[in-house]
Amino acid sequence: MALVLLFCVLFFGSVDGEEFDPFTFERRTFYYYEIPIVGVQIIPVSRDSSTSSVEQYIQNSLKLKQVTRQDWHLVSLHRFPQKFVDGDAALLCASLDVKVDGQYDWLRWSKKHPSLAKVLWPAVVNLARNRMYLFIPQLLESARSATDATDFEQLLNQQISSQYRALAQAQVKLNKHLLAANLFDQALFFEPDNEKIKALRTASIAKLTEDEKSRLDTMREEQEATNQILKENGTSQELTAEEPAK
Template identity: 35%
Template sequence: MSSSESPPSSPPASRPSPRRQISASQIWICVISTVALGVLLLIVIRTMGYVEGEEFSPTHFRSRTFSFYEIPLIHWQITPIQRESTTPPAALLFTQKNWVSPPPGDPVDWHLVSLQRGMEETYNADASLLLTQLRLRANGTGVWRKWSQDHPGLAGALWPAVAKLADRELYILMPRLLEMARQIDSPPALQSTISNYLTQEYASLIRDMRAAGQNELADALSAEAAEDENISTQSAAEHS
């Protein structure tokens, strides 16, 4: 007895898997989102992540600018720091004439002069009080460079005192000191004026620091004032 067998049915035609289509769409969305996010991040960094400023070496009387890019908000630096010298001609003259005597080697300590992040306003630190004076010009000429060349004896008394204040970060005392110096025409008189002025200002600063509970800083100022007084006493004894 013969039997007929029906041929096996062919498998249904394969259709695109919905899962594959969804995965491909997700990949394209992810790629587009990543590119868009990268472009947005680049724009943010270019507009808000640029940092620039200036700093001053109190030991060498040198200044320089610095700039770099960072990720905003978290202040994560992402490019190397670029620096460029901006030392005023007056400061160069002071070191050439030995009115300021830099120690051997390159500067180590740098004090902030100014800082700007992105579109924020520029922040001017205390050291800007000195740099502004060193760059002061009148009739196209540097005021303090010319004054120092015209009055080398006065310059020899003034700039060592200014350098000492800069090293101690007491820039706040400089504008008044420089103003007084231009009104005096005798080196001994200027030396005496500087000594008296700093004695008064140190006493005032020490009182303010103690009133604010900053006893450690007040003690440091007292030690500096005592050191200056000893140097002044020894100098007076040598010239008597």
């Protein structure tokens, strides 16, 4: 009986996948075994780094390794005999993994267009940290056709602000005004002079309790600090990164 159970665990109980941390831009694979059907984990999770040179480039250029916070987002999960399940972070990681002629495409692009990279990657980090992976492909597509950094930054600011605003307005309809006000704050970081967004934010704040207003102030201060650091760091034009050995 014990041998049958062991066989079932080894053959049917394997679980593996990958995770991504948008605060440090690290990736890691994981695996463990569980008892099939009941899903009880029977060994500790084993993890190994899978961070590529693209992520290392972004880490170094934006000084993300100095960040102490961690928040692992699911990239993929495989539980036998089911198929792979992709998490939202896969939308970003799949793009970063693309290679052309054996080289990471976005690493090569960043080195070729350093002024555009200084605009793109802080914006990507912002969206990833807020789990807005669905909007990242649009930013990457815009980067491909961009030629001027100033125009590109203006376009990205408008795109991201519009996305946050739409999400905020959806929360207003659900009477979730604290979340809505927080999303309006994110939108205003990218378009600080947008009077319509300011008015919408004010309307949401008017519906908050004093405790919620205090929480909103704390959230805004933290977000403004981290967003500003990202913009100030930018992407170093002198940075070089080697392809990892395969």
